[in-house]
Amino acid sequence: MLKLLKSHVSVRKYKDEPVSDETLHELIAAAQAAASSHFVQAYSIVDVTDPDKRDQLAELSKNPVQIKGAARALVFCADLKRLDYAAAKHGKTVEAGTTENFMVAVIDTALLAQNFVVAAESQGYGICYIGGVRNNPEPISRLLGLPDHVIPLFGLTFGVPAQTNEVKPRLPVEAILHTNEYDETKYETLLDDYDETMRQYYASRSSNNKAAGWTEGMADYLSEPRRAYMRDFVRSKGFLQT
Amino acid sequence: MLKLLKSHVSVRKYKDEPVSDETLHELIAAAQAAASSHFVQAYSIVDVTDPDKRDQLAELSKNPVQIKGAARALVFCADLKRLDYAAAKHGKTVEAGTTENFMVAVIDTALLAQNFVVAAESQGYGICYIGGVRNNPEPISRLLGLPDHVIPLFGLTFGVPAQTNEVKPRLPVEAILHTNEYDETKYETLLDDYDETMRQYYASRSSNNKAAGWTEGMADYLSEPRRAYMRDFVRSKGFLQT
Known part of the structure; x- marks a missing residue:
């Protein structure tokens, strides 16, 4: 198991082999077993199967090769919208705008995603996180019909690896x-x-x-402000108000 | 492997059995194999072994039972400080204050943590995430000597389980x-x-x-603003400036 974890590499080229809905559901069910802060389960996954939408996602993310070539392209979203429905059932409103709740939703989604990755890799699939969905979060949100209180955090492509890179040495x-x-x-x-x-x-x-x-x-990468629109985008979706 | 993931439960009671430094290092090395956005590795872990500090962490987190009773109590931190040093080596400065970089650091840390959890559970250990470190983030930051550009996101206790809860059904x-x-x-x-x-x-x-x-x-939990000080705290550490 430690060996599996330590063999992780991003896989950017996939074989032309599909992944069934059944397998996808099985992997997501395993991923959901991750811990969730106060059990809020503040996440959603959008599975982009429509070829036209997939092409648009690929262009907007500036990751055309992975996204077009993968068996599956998922978008992991921090999601407090479902909780709006849960609260409304009891005549209440979720305080979605706090920094704390933003952090909770982001962390919950990341834990889910990493569990998904381990699940997928344990079944022989390769994956690649696509931070590039944050290159155009507003158009991607429109493309996927994401309502307020839902933001795309990262994509995840996966499929059967066609080419595997070497493992990069981590910090000691x-x-x-x-x-x-x-x-x-x-x-x-x-x-x-x-x-x-x-x-x-x-x-x-x-x-x-x-x-x-x-x-x-x-030094080169982080000394320039990246995605300087992010605060406005996140706030436009109802997060980080206070 | 999917079975292991699906058997995850939070473990709050541990046997009085130590975990060696060697094991801890091995688990962290496996955890570090998680993906990292542009390979920034924007995280640190503080291992709290000093009994007095452990007691204070337990009280400040309002999770005395787990933290005092666990073999190990770790605090996972989003960390751009190490990158300050990396940039300074080349005469540059990290733009730590962007919302994008805050998200990168939080996501990176959560991916690391979940990989750590899978690694630990695969070796028979039980874990519990301690969101309670966000109950008193400022005093806990002082307790652990966290500089600017480092914030505690959550704790993680682990050890040999003394009692295991039932798995809670997740959302379909x-x-x-x-x-x-x-x-x-x-x-x-x-x-x-x-x-x-x-x-x-x-x-x-x-x-x-x-x-x-x-x-x-x-509805009960989320309709009240929780940890309303979080924005000020996070900003005081140099994050979320823009």
Whole structure:
């Protein structure tokens, strides 16, 4: 089992083999066994099967290859809408706009998704998270008819792998694990070591070679504000009001 | 494997058996194999072993039984601080304050945590997520010395289970899965059915019996604003500025 987890890689090319509705349902049922904050189950999944919608999702996400080529393309959504219905049954209203409830819905959805990934990989499928659905969240919300209190967090493509990448070395455990007290003094040395590890990995891998460490890529990537519209989008859907 | 996932329950009582550092490291290494948005790995884990700190964490989280009784008590944190160091190595600054980067860090941390849970459960351990660390995020941040750009999202206790609860029925798959278009018309009927399922479950389970469905509990829980300080706290740590 630890071996299965440690063998995870993003799979971007899939064989032309379908995944049945039955299998999809089975994997989702297993995924739903993940913990949920106060059992709110604040998530939905949209399964995009319509070819035209799939094409549009692919373009809007700027991930055409994975999304068009996968057996299934799912969009995982943080969802407080279903809870609106639950509350209305008892004459009440959900306080969807708090930062706390936004966090609850995002975390719930991510736990569901990761359980789905483990379930799918345990059955021989490969997956790829598609953060690209946040490239055009408003048009994608319209495409999928998402109401207020529902936002697309990420996509997930899956199918039978046609090509598998090498596993990328992660940060050393010591760099993410602190004992009793957060210790940032260790980063200087550990990040130098990790840069060296990643440089060797990037130089030696069979495709997409490059000569860079981890910190360099992070510095380039994170120093520019990305998706600066996100706050307005999230707020337009009724989240993060207070 | 699907069977393992579907057997998940929160474990709140643990045997008095330690978990070695070696095991903890092994589980974290497996957890880290989870996908990470653009490989930012925006998370940290604080392992609270000091008895005094553990007691304080237990009180501040309002979860004394689990936290004091578990072999290990971990706090999972969304963390852009390490990336500050990575960027600084190249004379750059991370745009930590965007809503997008907040979401990236929260999702990354949740994926890590759920992979950790699967890893731990596959080795016979039981776990419990402790959302209660968000009851007092500011004092807990001080207790653990969390700097800016690091916030505690949830705790996780784990150890050898002393008592295992029954698995709670989840929403039916049809209630969370939409095809091509979000369909809220189905909720009325599906939530009635699910209420009936949950009523039977709560009435028949061996402890903590109650006579209520799911929607009723949700209506009560979510109609009151919870943790209304969360936005200020998150912003005070440098997140959600824009």
